[in-house]
Amino acid sequence: MKTLNVDLGDRSYPIFIGSGLLNKPELIMPYIKGQSIAIVSNTTVAPLYLDKIHNMTEGFATTDITLPDGEKYKTTETLGQIHTEMLQARCDRKTTLVALGGGVVGDISGFAAATYQRGINFIQVPTTLLSMVDSSVGGKTGVNHPLGKNMIGAFHQPQCVIIDTDTLNTLDDRELSAGIAEIIKYGYINDLDFIDWLDQNMEKLLSRDQEALAYAIFKSCEHKAKIVAADEKETGQRALLNLGHTFGHAIETGMGYGNWLHGEAISAGMVMAAELSKEHGWLSESDITSMKTLLKKANLPIAPPAEISPERFSELMSIDKKVQDGVLHLVLMKSLGESIISSDFDKQALLRVLGA
Numbered sequence: 001m002k003t004l005n006v007d008l009g010d011r012s013y014p015i016f017i018g019s020g021l022l023n024k025p026e027l028i029m030p031y032i033k034g035q036s037i038a039i040v041s042n043t044t045v046a047p048l049y050l051d052k053i054h055n056m057t058e059g060f061a062t063t064d065i066t067l068p069d070g071e072k073y074k075t076t077e078t079l080g081q082i083h084t085e086m087l088q089a090r091c092d093r094k095t096t097l098v099a100l101g102g103g104v105v106g107d108i109s110g111f112a113a114a115t116y117q118r119g120i121n122f123i124q125v126p127t128t129l130l131s132m133v134d135s136s137v138g139g140k141t142g143v144n145h146p147l148g149k150n151m152i153g154a155f156h157q158p159q160c161v162i163i164d165t166d167t168l169n170t171l172d173d174r175e176l177s178a179g180i181a182e183i184i185k186y187g188y189i190n191d192l193d194f195i196d197w198l199d200q201n202m203e204k205l206l207s208r209d210q211e212a213l214a215y216a217i218f219k220s221c222e223h224k225a226k227i228v229a230a231d232e233k234e235t236g237q238r239a240l241l242n243l244g245h246t247f248g249h250a251i252e253t254g255m256g257y258g259n260w261l262h263g264e265a266i267s268a269g270m271v272m273a274a275e276l277s278k279e280h281g282w283l284s285e286s287d288i289t290s291m292k293t294l295l296k297k298a299n300l301p302i303a304p305p306a307e308i309s310p311e312r313f314s315e316l317m318s319i320d321k322k323v324q325d326g327v328l329h330l331v332l333m334k335s336l337g338e339s340i341i342s343s344d345f346d347k348q349a350l351l352r353v354l355g356a
């Protein structure tokens, strides 16, 4: 097992990464402070792994909450379901919520924990590659709004993150690739050596080589923990973690939540950010080609859906959490592996990237 720490003063917490961790009650026990827990999962993950959490938490009064599965249920209504079931079970301020599932369960459960009786403790047990390398770490929680992704939410850090890599054995290939998109993102933010490693080890990742997956998860969490520790509430450099996301979130919202997976939308979004960077002379055609080749190798899309017109894209992108005083900021690349946050981009060039 490997352990990383997210260094946030009195809100610091560990990330445990390894095989068989859902058979180790000693990992979760120190982070449950009261006598009761609520385990939030969904209709796909609960039949697979809920018993493991029950076995790890024997002796606690336990409420199981099972959500419908899918991005389209990452809503205030589903959030209300968690609140209602916790109230009915008389969960109190000492109850610890355990989020068992992918990023959807993690984000919505984290927000439920942030808001239930003004805030209770929660633990992240991510079961998709994407949630292991990204969403379970850093405390961004929330739900979607019909007008924009993750528009309603809170920063609320977990007590610990338990990543059992064995859970990836039941994840389907498309979801595995979606997780690889966020892994690749860290390389393009600021680590070209990691891009080289990913290029050389992509087949291993896709064939679920345990060692390769564990390394990619560790490296990704290390990158994320460092940025979150430096800028927890995204007043500056944390926005780099949004590489590809202004474009990607527009794709997810525009196509209807769940039709494009988050990781797929971020893959196409990173290419669009790269193309806009090329318009400014910062990237070359061969940089774009190498990025597309790597994403294609991971079975990820490299272009946005034709269904979204440039005008609709612009409209969707104008609702983004990186809009400040009405001005949109984008994550672009000064060179490959050197991302920056900028509002000083050419608006005509952006329209060309959007297909105008």
Ligand SMILES: NC(=O)c1ccc[n+]([C@@H]2O[C@H](COP(=O)([O-])OP(=O)(O)OC[C@H]3O[C@@H](n4cnc5c(N)ncnc54)[C@H](O)[C@@H]3O)[C@@H](O)[C@H]2O)c1
Pocket (backbone or CB within 6 Å): 042, 044, 045, 048, 069, 070, 071, 074, 101, 102, 103, 104, 105, 107, 127, 128, 129, 130, 131, 134, 135, 136, 137, 138, 139, 140, 141, 150, 167, 168, 169, 170, 171, 172, 175, 178, 179, 262, 263
């Ligand atoms: N909070 C953050 O910092 C952050 C970061 C990245 C993404 N996100 C959010 O995360 C969400 C995407 O997360 P995701 O990609 O994990 O999607 P997801 O949560 O929808 O999970 C993908 C699918 O895999 C199933 N699943 C989960 N674990 C499984 C397992 N071990 N075996 C078999 N099936 C399993 C789920 O039920 C679901 O059908 C998006 O809403 C995105 O906005 C948040």
Ligand SMILES: O=C(O)C(=O)C[C@@H](O)[C@H](O)[C@H](O)COP(=O)(O)O
Pocket (backbone or CB within 6 Å): 134, 138, 140, 149, 150, 182, 234, 238, 239, 241, 242, 245, 321
């Ligand atoms: O943790 C962050 O910060 C990120 O930006 C990680 C992203 O991968 C993630 O998709 C996040 O939810 C997007 O943030 P948002 O603030 O644009 O909703």
Ligand SMILES: [Zn+2]
Pocket (backbone or CB within 6 Å): 134, 182, 245, 262, 266
């Ligand atoms: Zn993301």
